[in-house]
Amino acid sequence: MVLSIYNHKGGTGKTTTTINLGRVLKDIGYDVLLVDLDPQANMTYSLGIQKTDVDAVNLSEDNIILTEEGLNILPNYTSPQFLVDYEFLSPTSLRDELATCFSGYDFVLIDCPPAMNNTVVNALLASDAVLLPVLLDVLSLEALNQVNSAMTLLLEDNNHKFDFTCVLPVMVDSRRLLTTEIKKVIMNSFNVYIFENHIRMNVKTAEAPSHGKSVLAYSPSSNGSFDYKRVAEEFLSCISNL
Numbered sequence: 001m002v003l004s005i006y007n008h009k010g011g012t013g014k015t016t017t018t019i020n021l022g023r024v025l026k027d028i029g030y031d032v033l034l035v036d037l038d039p040q041a042n043m044t045y046s047l048g049i050q051k052t053d054v055d056a057v058n059l060s061e062d063n064i065i066l067t068e069e070g071l072n073i074l075p076n077y078t079s080p081q082f083l084v085d086y087e088f089l090s091p092t093s094l095r096d097e098l099a100t101c102f103s104g105y106d107f108v109l110i111d112c113p114p115a116m117n118n119t120v121v122n123a124l125l126a127s128d129a130v131l132l133p134v135l136l137d138v139l140s141l142e143a144l145n146q147v148n149s150a151m152t153l154l155l156e157d158n159n160h161k162f163d164f165t166c167v168l169p170v171m172v173d174s175r176r177l178l179t180t181e182i183k184k185v186i187m188n189s190f191n192v193y194i195f196e197n198h199i200r201m202n203v204k205t206a207e208a209p210s211h212g213k214s215v216l217a218y219s220p221s222s223n224g225s226f227d228y229k230r231v232a233e234e235f236l237s238c239i240s241n242l
């Protein structure tokens with residue numbers, strides 16, 4: 001399965017979710033590839049990969065790096081040399097490349113940039129499923145509205161459909177009453193699956209990238225590790241019913 005982790009709003013936990021969901025799926029025993037499609041290269045950096053570790057610019061099997069904690073990642077570059085600049089390629093370039101070079105993985109998780117551009121179009125059209133991490137606040141609800149409309153049009157125009165579209169509440173502070181209300185609005189307004197489990201606000205989760213690790217490696221007993229394990233179980237249970 002190719003899964004895009006996407007939201008055009010910035011700072012919604014896309015990179016954090018890609019790393020930690022990927023790590024749990026790997027621990028369960030799946031073959032997982034993480035693809036850093038964001039020119040900000042946050043995932044590459046967050047897994048402890050320095051620019052100098054990477055010596056080629058094409059999306060190819062040769063460029064996969066195995067991190068210290070055993071995650072396979074196709075890294076991105078920090079500017080000015082990106083992994084591949086999808087802005088200049090056809091909308092289905094990534095789909096074609098994943099099908100030919102990377103079909104051996106159980107899960108390919110794509111960390112998307114916070115945008116709606118040709119790079120994201122490439123990711124979405126290569127994907128069987130999309131996971132939208134959202135903060136449960138009013139502005140995020142508006143962003144979800146926009147992203148849902150844009151994705152619907154994109155899928156229609158390209159005759160593509162997802163097997164599974166899901167929304168994952170992240171950085172949740174359950175003391176805020178509004179969060180429950182917003183979850184209800186999402187459930188009632190969008191034709192998407194909203195996770196019953198969520199990711200709590202957690203200091204260890206925020207600290208892990210500066211140590212070049214997932215939160216599961218950095219702090220195995222943290223709430224962050226616990227939450228991503230529960231979410232991964234729920235995710236697997238959902239897709240087993242597809």
Ligand SMILES: Nc1ncnc2c1ncn2[C@@H]1O[C@H](COP(=O)(O)OP(=O)(O)OP(=O)(O)O)[C@@H](O)[C@H]1O
Nearest residue numbers: 010011012013014015016114171200201202205206
């Ligand atoms: N559960 C959490 N608890 C606390 N901090 C978190 C949590 N999840 C993510 N963060 C922090 O929030 C910030 C944004 O997260 P992240 O980089 O994953 O978002 P993003 O959607 O990938 O951002 P961008 O849109 O820039 O790519 C980071 O500093 C990250 O460490």
Ligand SMILES: [Mg+2]
Nearest residue numbers: 014015038042
């Ligand atoms: Mg990111």
